Amino acid sequence: MRVEQQALFWLIAAVVLVLLIGLLQEILLPFVLGILFAYGLNPVADALERIGLPRVVSCLAIVALLVIAIVLVIVFVGPVLVEHVTQFANALPTELQRLQDLLQTWAQEKLGTHSPAALQAFNSVLTSLSENWEGVASWVAQSLWTQGRALFNVLSLVLITPLVVFYLLVDWKRMLGEVDRWLPREHAAPLRQMARDINGAVSAFIRGQGTVCLILGCFYALSLWAVGLHYGALIGFATGVLAFVPVLGWAIGTLIGMTLAVLQFWPDTLPVMLVLGVFLAGQALDAGILSPNIVGSKIGLHPVWLIFALFAFSYLFGIVGALVAVPLAAAVGVIVRYGLKAYLASSVYTGEAPAAPGDPPV
Known part of the structure; x- marks a missing residue:
């Protein structure tokens, strides 16, 4: 089967899968x-x-x-x-x-x-x-x-x-053994390596980022409750859960928490500054300790791509889309990097015709 036919087959399979998910x-x-x-x-x-x-x-x-x-x-x-x-x-x-x-x-x-x-x-x-x-x-x-x-x-x-x-x-x-048996024998080795990379990225999110979100949720909830913020436990835990989207989740939680703090404590500025300190400490804890040691750099996704994936999948597939948005974004990111690597090594990018069998190396 030619490369064009293989690409067409997988494109059709992907379209059918998306349609089935939308229907079900x-x-x-x-x-x-x-x-x-x-x-x-x-x-x-x-x-x-x-x-x-x-x-x-x-x-x-x-x-x-x-x-x-x-x-x-x-x-x-x-x-x-x-x-x-x-x-x-x-x-x-x-x-x-x-x-x-x-x-x-x-x-x-x-x-x-x-x-x-x-x-x-x-x-x-x-x-x-x-x-x-x-x-x-x-x-x-x-x-x-x-x-x-x-x-x-x-x-x-x-x-x-x-x-x-x-x-x-x-x-x-x-x-997993059955899926491996279905792989095209000619491309089985690179596909296995790509699957390992996808597994590393997805597991970093599901296992690593899930642990980070749980720790941050407990930290924010307990800290805001200790400060005395109304609904602090709710806002804090929600901010921790939203941490699976870098920056955006923290920004939303900080905005809501600071608004409630101003409404509750103003003109007393000390509690307001304590609430701000809690959110800044949580961000520092995430960026400096939790994410580097628990998640690492395996996800390798830009925050803008994560935010887009969350909105797009949520819009298309509702709650199911929101659950799988970031893991799928991580998998798609790995596939795109492999595709880009293949493109940069191809004659389409270099402009050089592939060497015929038996030709001496240049």
Whole structure:
């Protein structure tokens, strides 16, 4: 098969796969979560197997511990999180009104009668959002339910996901062997190397960046709670979770946290500076210690590409797209680097005709 025919075949296969994901996205969440959990926990299963436990027993133990951990989180963390979200949603109109009053007071003190029109427009936006907050919240909830009612089916998440994790862990090595057997024999070696690089990039995100997000979430939540910021635990943990998108997640959390700090503590500047110090310390902890030692440089993706991938996959495939956006972006990044390397070594780039068999080297 010629190179053009191979490229056309894989292009058609990719298009068909994307179309299938788009058609089936409402039922894919339990399976996508199962794949992510199985991929992340496969090294644990391998380690237990190396110490003498049968593969099936190892997988059963891992799934049982996973289910117990999820149940404990739902029982102990879930109610606190729901309470914080409910309080924040109920208090948001009042907080917006306070922000509007604070900005008006500041503008009158600093600018006098020359307040800019931008402030008036901003006040109009805040007033509209405050008056229509209940409608906005209802619209968001209805949109999430309408677009993903099958995704959030509790039975499917609780029952199907552990089964998917178990069967994938049990058959992981056999599935990899089957995929390796399907590779074109002529290109098997470079494809295996590319797969190893993709695995390194994706595992750095799922295992490494997941650990970083968990540590940062706990750090931000405990620190903001200690400072005394209202909804500090909620804002802090959300900022840690959003850390899987470098810079953007931290910026969003800092903006929300600083806005709430100003509303709560102003004109007392010390608590506001403490809240800012928490976010700066978290960013320093991430950049200086956690990411270099846990994630390393294996992802190798520019933050702009990560942000674009997150928005694009979320727009196309909803929650399923948001879950797989960064791992797929890491995989695509590796494939693009291999393609660019092949292009730079080809006659298309160099302009030199390939040497015929038997020609002496130049």
